[in-house]
Amino acid sequence: MTVFEGNTVAAATAAGLKQLHLTREQVELEVLAEPKKGFLGIGKQAAQVRLTAKPQPKSAVPARAASMAAKSTPSAATDAGVSAAAVTTKTATPAKTTAPKTQKKVVMPKPVITAAPVSEKPVVTAAASTVITKPADTTAPERTPEQIAARQAANEQAVRDLSAYLLEVVKQLGITADLDVDFGNRYATLNFDTVKQGLLIGKHGRTINALQDLAQVYMNHHGASHVNVVLDVDDYRERREETLERLAESTAREAIATGKQVFLDPMPSFERKLIHAELANNRHVTTFSEGRDPHRAVVVAARK
Template sequence: MPTFEGSTIQAAIQKGLTHLDLPRDAVNVEVVAEGRKGFFGIGRKPAIVSLTALAQQTTSVAAQSAAPASAPAASEAAKPAKPAQPAHQTMTPEHRRADAVALKTVQRYLLAMAAGVQAPATLTMKRAAKNHLTVQLQTAKPGLLIGHHGKTINAMQYLGQVYLNHHAHSKFNLLLNVGEYRQRRSGILARLAERTAREAIATGQPAMLEPMPAFERKQIHAHLANSRHVVTYSEGDEPRRYVVVAPKPRMS
């Protein structure tokens, strides 16, 4: 079956239809690869589709129907059984190579983004247990990298995480830090959680925080998890999802 490439699946299909000189309803389309847009244009992969004229499929089906009844059974017997997928896949050299390339590339991306906001930087990456990655950026302009309420550093962290999710074999969790910003932010979130809890208790009404990234919402939830007076939950859709701190019903 011929295959055709394109920047998108639809583009690949159109290229195939043009090549075969057939209308869309005269072919069966099989998507071989969905393709990737890449990250900043790097790592882009084309979409690949296979087109089969329906007339060819009809002929093939008719030929199979005319075959002796024993032929399908023999065909099935000839097919080797698919091996069961292990619960935990063993890391192969290819997997390790994919991880190594992804980790090196994401570091280049982070440095390129830092330069893009006029805050050139250097970095160090530490890999802890369970594939937790901490990237420490050093720059003479930390304020530019952090941004207002951490918007810049959080955006960079999100983009880096998305790249790793798409290109690394292992599941990595990325934490990006500039100076001691994350440590200071953790203290701010703890105080914010306490203050919001007091507000909810005093008013008897739920109190809503400003939208924040998932990893910061988790810190709010964790800080108030053992409270006897309030409960927390998240509402809204990303990237505007926020934490609600509500008073627990009083026991009568």
């Protein structure tokens, strides 16, 4: 007596008959639960049936089993004058059966394929079951002299266009200036020559730094992103570097004396690097940056 489940009563019954190896006429069916679909999958219930095997009549014993029992009785039991009840039947000793030898299953080694980069093609050899990968060619293709010359000409043209663009921008600011350009393979230094130096530099170099960021964006949009642009006014960059070095040393002394963190004014990234580099070998202080551009600033703190 076993309970079976299914999507429908018929499906549950079929599953039970298959498991019990019986037919529908050989079992008694009792439906325990009807299937329910539920709403949006909630409350769904499968059909449940109980199958009970019917008792088999004695007449259903196969004739073959009876004949096998008859063969097991000794022939002497059929002699006259001997009662069949007095004859002890000997059960035939089952013949020894030789179990078939289990054949050894030969398992062929499976080739192992390892993951390879997209640029590599794995080559599998079935005999050795190994993977041979061809290394990707990471060598950059060499450029021809004509390509190098064309690239250099394009960069020079981009720098000339940038110079004209910057002169027009400063003209809109009311500043009359000339440009002295120093151009190399990966750099371009543009030095303004003007009588209004302070107006072009701005407070703490904010105006010239903003123009430098604008110039770098211009070069990026004209396919010369690898060219680093620096704008200068009357050697302002050199004088600013000396000022930052003195500022780093004085700030370090203040941090050591007070034992507190000292915050500097917000600076562009290349000026913050100068402060970090100047105090990198100082064993008494440490430096780090806080904030987000354009308000990111260097912090100098005493080592504990």
